[in-house]
Amino acid sequence: MERMKRLFVVVMAVVALSAMAQVERPKLVVGLVVDQMRWDYLYTYQWGEGGFKTLLTDGYRCNNTIIDYVPTVTAAGHASIYSGTTPAFHGIAGNHFILNGKSVESVQDDSEKGVGGNEKTSGKSPRNLIATNMADQLYLATDFKSRTVGVALKPRAAILPSGHNPIGAYWFDDNSKSFVTSTYYMDKLPKWVADFNKKYRKELSTDLSNLPMGTTMTFALAEQALINERLGQGEVTDMLTVSVSNTDMCAHTYGSHSPKVDSIYWQLDKEIAHFIEVLDQRIGRGNYLLFLTADHGGTHSYPRMTDHGLPSGSMQNSKAVTIANELLAWRFGVKNLIRESKGYTYYINHAVIDSAGLDEDVVKKAACKALMQQDEIQWAVDVANIESCPIPNILKERIKLGYFAGRSGEIYVVPRTGTFDTKPEWAASNHGTWSQSDSHIPLIFLGWHIPAGETSRLTHMTDIAATVCAMLHIQAPNACIGTPIEFGWEY
Numbered sequence: 192m193e194r195m196k197r198l199f200v201v202v203m204a205v206v207a208l209s210a211m212a213q214v215e216r217p218k219l220v221v222g223l224v225v226d227q228m229r230w231d232y233l234y235t236y237q238w239g240e241g242g243f244k245t246l247l248t249d250g251y252r253c254n255n256t257i258i259d260y261v262p263t264v265t266a267a268g269h270a271s272i273y274s275g276t277t278p279a280f281h282g283i284a285g286n287h288f289i290l291n292g293k294s295v296e297s298v299q300d301d302s303e304k305g306v307g308g309n310e311k312t313s314g315k316s317p318r319n320l321i322a323t324n325m326a327d328q329l330y331l332a333t334d335f336k337s338r339t340v341g342v343a344l345k346p347r348a349a350i351l352p353s354g355h356n357p358i359g360a361y362w363f364d365d366n367s368k369s370f371v372t373s374t375y376y377m378d379k380l381p382k383w384v385a386d387f388n389k390k391y392r393k394e395l396s397t398d399l400s401n402l403p404m405g406t407t408m409t410f411a412l413a414e415q416a417l418i419n420e421r422l423g424q425g426e427v428t429d430m431l432t433v434s435v436s437n438t439d440m441c442a443h444t445y446g447s448h449s450p451k452v453d454s455i456y457w458q459l460d461k462e463i464a465h466f467i468e469v470l471d472q473r474i475g476r477g478n479y480l481l482f483l484t485a486d487h488g489g490t491h492s493y494p495r496m497t498d499h500g501l502p503s504g505s506m507q508n509s510k511a512v513t514i515a516n517e518l519l520a521w522r523f524g525v526k527n528l529i530r531e532s533k534g535y536t537y538y539i540n541h542a543v544i545d546s547a548g549l550d551e552d553v554v555k556k557a558a559c560k561a562l563m564q565q566d567e568i569q570w571a572v573d574v575a576n577i578e579s580c581p582i583p584n585i586l587k588e589r590i591k592l593g594y595f596a597g598r599s600g601e602i603y604v605v606p607r608t609g610t611f612d613t614k615p616e617w618a619a620s621n622h623g624t625w626s627q628s629d630s631h632i633p634l635i636f637l638g639w640h641i642p643a644g645e646t647s648r649l650t651h652m653t654d655i656a657a658t659v660c661a662m663l664h665i666q667a668p669n670a671c672i673g674t675p676i677e678f679g680w681e682y
């Protein structure tokens with residue numbers, strides 16, 4: 192009897208395994224994120240052969256993909272794309288936020304150490320990402336056999352997409368001018384990464400943030416990951432996440448449509464062409480599922496608008512805090528009642544409020560009023576009491592979806608339409624607001640089971656993970672709020 196039981200268990204296990212093997216999946220999922228890529232860039236540049244042109248002609252385009260939360264910034268974007276949810280659920284409330292009373296960078300982790308690099312290379316991890324993402328779900332669905340690698344210049348752009356247990360995440364460390372990782376993942380850099388750092392020592396010591404070389408190095412490392420880790424060559428689906436960071440870094444310095452940014456996009460087009468060629472050869476077009484999107488868009492610079500008679504406005508969050516604090520000090524007799532701003536999210540100074548014995552709700556109300564007296568600010572919202580605030584529902588929803596209590600600031604500031612954090616004389620782009628420039632992103636799928644086509648129906652950043660998981664027949668990430676996109680829609 193005991194033997195029969197055991198035999199039954201063995202038979203059932205074999206049945207279960209073969210059932211699992213029957214699920215048809217691609218060999219590889221490739222996520223490509225271009226930092227601060229505006230949607231209209233797809234139609235701004237004249238692309239060469241093989242790169243964006245292939246994506247536009249052979250891929251499926253979603254022309255109306257929107258980010259449904261604020262702040263529209265890198266860490267929140269990368270976390271949301273891959274987890275199919277928003278900061279309210281995954282906890283990545285911004286590039287920087289407050290954690291246990293301290294200001295942290297989204298992937299900073301002092302319990303870990305840098306690996307590779309030098310003594311200044313700091314420890315990082317995805318621990319602040321409290322939701323699972325598509326790499327995690329793939330890992331679960333394949334009984335922990337699926338292997339993921341994340342690559343980018345920015346740490347957060349390599350770490351947040353590749354989930355909680357990738358075989359590696361690698362980013363560029365400016366201190367040591369090399370690609371590094373952290374003890375969260377491993378104790379020693381793989382030989383192929385160390386060799387890469389040696390081989391390209393000269394290239395890696397150039398200004399990667401503002402030169403096309405940054406794009407080239409990103410894709411060169413991604414290609415080495417593909418080859419050396421044999422991604423897409425195993426029995427289950429693997430995943431490679433690549434993020435292009437210098438498109439953002441350069442636009443923050445020189446502005447969208449500047450010759451510097453243009454030259455990075457020309458190079459990106461060539462790198463994508465080469466990368467698709469490599470994928471086609473190694474994996475085969477029908478065997479990989481690739482998507483390209485952006486973590487957020489970006490504004491035209493203030494001079495680019497105003498020089499041509501178009502409405503734009505400039506404000507600075509740090510200045511707005513100073514002005515409001517002066518008014519609040521006059522009323523309450525206490526300085527620095529607003530502790531700081533991180534983008535458009537403002538933090539109340541709990542320590543000062545407590546020691547002065549003030550009522551926090553009264554201070555927040557007065558702070559919102561003081562901020563809204565400034566012309567550049569359309570609304571300042573006490574997020575905990577947002578339902579009593581007369582702002583349009585579309586903004587209410589986006590603020591709520593982007594707010595993680597304890598990590599986000601208590602007050603959210605919406606600048607006037609067209610106004611953003613910049614100095615009038617700066618020819619630089621920025622992002623972070625709910626506006627079309629920041630929240631409308633490109634989205635293209637290519638490869639496995641993807642027909643050529645396009646739609647202008649409304650789709651959401653959170654639909655990306657929902658779509659990939661639905662196609663692969665794996666459970667969506669645990670806080671996913673997106674809906675799978677059905678290809679073949681016409682508009």
Ligand SMILES: [Zn+2]
Nearest residue numbers: 227265439443
């Ligand atoms: Zn940026």
